[in-house]
Amino acid sequence: MSDAPVIETVGLTKKYGEFTAVKDLNLEVQAGEIFGLLGPNGSGKTTTILMLLGLTEPTRGVARVLGFDPTRQPLQVKARVGYLPDQVGFYDELTARENLIYTAKLNGLPRPEAHARIEEALERVGLQEVADKRVGTFSFGMRHRLGVADILIKRPQVIIMDEPTQGLDPQGAREFLHLIRGLKGEGITILLSSHLLHQVQEICDRVGLFHRGTLRLVGTVPELGRKVLGKAYRIRLQAQGDPEALAEALRAIPGVTEVRMPGAESYEVDAEEDLRPEAAEAVVRAGGRLMGLEVETQSLDVIYNRYFQEVEHEAIH
Amino acid sequence: MKPSTERKREGSPWTGLWAVVGKEMADHLTSARMQILEALIVLTAGGTVYAAIQNLKTTIGQDRFIFLKLFTTAKDPLPAFVGFLGFLVPLIAIALAFDTINGEFNRRTMSRLLAQPIYRDALLLGKFLGGLFTQALVYAAIWLLIIGLGLIGLGVPPNGEEVIRMVWLLLATIVYGGIWQALAMIFSIKFRQPATAALSALAMWLFFLVFWDMLVGILAQVISPVRYGLPEEQIRFIQTGLALSRISPNTLYTEIIVALTQPAVRSLGLVLPSQWQGAILGTPLPWEQSVMLIWPHLTGLIAATLLLFAAAYVMFQRREVRA
Known part of the structure; x- marks a missing residue:
């Protein structure tokens, strides 16, 4: 063809x-x-x-x-x-x-x-x-x-x-x-x-x-994720240790845009690229014990919802 | 990529026509609806013709056109078979067509159907022809049944003149069915609900069967009033009434039946005494002359069918596919 x-x-x-x-x-x-x-x-x-x-x-x-x-x-x-x-x-x-x-x-x-x-x-x-x-x-x-x-x-x-x-x-x-x-x-x-x-x-x-x-x-879905959400990767990690210090250490990694703490000993890191090694290193350096680490590619659901929220928002203003 | 400057669409509009015709005929001939109507018309034909044979047996040999009388002889309480045809044919035609298009939409088969490599032209014409061929088949079978009953009951074969007249009557009956089928088809495009389409078509049928003749009298009085009782006024009144009455396909069909089954009929309109001069009353016309007499009626019915079909075509082409 x-x-x-x-x-x-x-x-x-x-x-x-x-x-x-x-x-x-x-x-x-x-x-x-x-x-x-x-x-x-x-x-x-x-x-x-x-x-x-x-x-x-x-x-x-x-x-x-x-x-x-x-x-x-x-x-x-x-x-x-x-x-x-x-x-x-x-x-x-x-x-x-x-x-x-x-x-x-x-x-x-x-x-x-x-x-x-x-x-x-x-x-x-x-x-x-x-x-x-x-x-x-x-x-x-x-x-x-x-x-x-x-x-x-x-x-x-x-x-x-x-x-x-x-x-x-x-x-x-x-x-x-x-x-x-x-x-x-x-x-x-x-x-x-x-x-x-x-x-x-x-x-x-x-x-x-x-x-x-x-x-x-x-x-492609990752492309759309980058366009809509501005950050294509979300890293979830579980770690024991001082929450303040760990969050601070994660925020300090270049390329990280946001760090949230959805629950005890768990962190969500939004990043521009796959920063899993850097995140693990930061946790260990800050004296934390890393229990779990995974990266979540942005799901189409999230992209879709976020995108239509944004356009609706634009339409109102 | 440039927009094509060619406005014409490619490919024959009749691609797939015969597939549609075949499917429609198969559907009609096996449907319960059609079987009921077929039973009805067979019973009517059998009953009226049997009664007619009882009457006609006494006059065999005196009448040249005894087979034509099978269609027209009434014996109380049964009316003649042609009397039944006048309203059974529209009923069959409407039953065949009232859900032909909206049924496809309701079954959600329309978009799947139109996604096949056929044009809408083929679908609409195929559905019309499928119904018309079904009618032709049913009526031809009835005609043969009547002739068969006549052969057994009367014991004489029909003569050539009679056969030709019966064939013309069959053709006229199919054309008459066609006009009602086209009308019902329009309603099936116009209305989404098959019940609405059926009732609208039946309302039209009832209107022309019962009410139109009543209205004609009133309308003719308004258009060409008889004020002083002059003969000119009365002639004009009668002619207006006749013209109005012929708008109804029922009237046209009835006149066709009269001219074809009664060879002695020389005119379907008003005849002045001066026009009778030299005519030998009661002598039958040859079939060519009777056909000449109904030619305008026949072409009128065909033209009306074509107009109705054209209207259906335009409506269907403009209809959006999405339900």
């Missing part, structure tokens, strides 16, 4: 009357990447996804998916991109296999090819045993897996998923994330939107934060 981004948008804008759902979006997703779109409800994630699929027309700007224009060449785009909507529905009165056959027909697959792909997809999501049961009898998790099978039928180069883990039980979510990693391993580019930040953090190569229709921040 060439170096051109798989998904690219320039100045993409969508207005519903006076309301701007997406404003001047510039996004690039590279081949084989898992990209996460994050943001509160109504911040423009779903609208962006619909524009990328050609399901809604942008007011301004350009989008390219695999080099095709979704507005003018939607069939080319939709033949290569699998889309899992946030609430995926099936025809209850048909069996799982019949539902997939319809999808295969809409994709113009010849019959033997369609049957082979359907078997493969059902097996992959673990539904081959209930393939001939009516979808009306399926649980939420099974429908969700059928939704994934439905995308796999067309052997997509790109998969776009809207809130894919919402409503899944922990077991289901784990299996689903495993499946996504497998797809990435096959070189499929994945764009997903989500609220469930720890899951996004686990699987996404890069994430983008949406706020009121604008993509505010893009990058």
Whole structure:
């Protein structure tokens, strides 16, 4: 595959009357990447996804998916991109296999090819045993897996998923994330939107934060941590000894921005880099007994909450 | 990256059309809703035609068009089969279409469907054609059933003239079904709730079936009043009434039935005595002439169907996918 981004948008804008759902979006997703779109409800994630699929027309700007224009060449785009909507529905009165056959027909697959792909997809999501049961009898998790099978039928180069883990039980979510990693391993580019930040953090190569229709921040999770929190590392340590002296010693280390004492004999150190050796040394020098030491990379949860607190704060003032 | 200057979208709008048609027909033909209606229409056809045969048995050999009479002969308490068709056809058409679009939204299958490589054109037309072909199939089966009953009951085969007229009647019935299907489809795009769509379509049906004829009398009196009782005034009044009445698809269909099943009918409008000159009353018209008589009705029905479908198309294209 060439170096051109798989998904690219320039100045993409969508207005519903006076309301701007997406404003001047510039996004690039590279081949084989898992990209996460994050943001509160109504911040423009779903609208962006619909524009990328050609399901809604942008007011301004350009989008390219695999080099095709979704507005003018939607069939080319939709033949290569699998889309899992946030609430995926099936025809209850048909069996799982019949539902997939319809999808295969809409994709113009010849019959033997369609049957082979359907078997493969059902097996992959673990539904081959209930393939001939009516979808009306399926649980939420099974429908969700059928939704994934439905995308796999067309052997997509790109998969776009809207809130894919919402409503899944922990077991289901784990299996689903495993499946996504497998797809990435096959070189499929994945764009997903989500609220469930720890899951996004686990699987996404890069994430983008949406706020009121604008993509505010893009990058890997540590990059975002540095941008939003200004300090990417939080070191937790437990030590016995004079609290005042220990805190003083930790503060004195170059690169440490803050030291807190959340409880007895425990300290939290915010630092610009991983200063674990220096912290250990400082504790020992100050006469303390080091009991525990660990570094916590900033979680996406913290970044997200902090970021949106800040923008809300800015908006008020 | 430059915005494409080409305004046209690429690819055929009919990609996937036949997949949709096949799916819709399979759905309709297996649905409980359709099976009930099929049972209803088969019972009606069987009952009325059986009653008609009892009546007609006495006149075999005296009438050239005895098979056409199967459709039109009523025997108390049963009305003729064509009488039933006038309201059963809209009912079937509405039942096929009232939840065709909003049903997809409610089942949340719409976004998944439109994410497949097809245009909305194919989806809408496919759904319409799927319903229309289902209707065609059902009516054709009923026609064959009636002819079969006639063959057994009357013991004579239909003549060529009768067969041609019955085929035209079948075509007209399918077109009549099409217009109601297109109307119900509009409501299924307009209203999110299938129940609202069904009731609105049924209200339209009831309006044209029952109330329109009452209104026509009043409206014609307002538009072309008969003040002094002059013949010109009365002719104008009748013609206004006729024109208004023909806005209703029911009227058009009824007139089509009359012209096709009664070959002796020479005009569907007002005929002045001067126009009768030279005519031998009671002699049947050849089928070509009867078809000429209903040609405006037929084209009118088809045109109205196309207009309704175009309206549905515009509404559906503008509809946002997200529910």
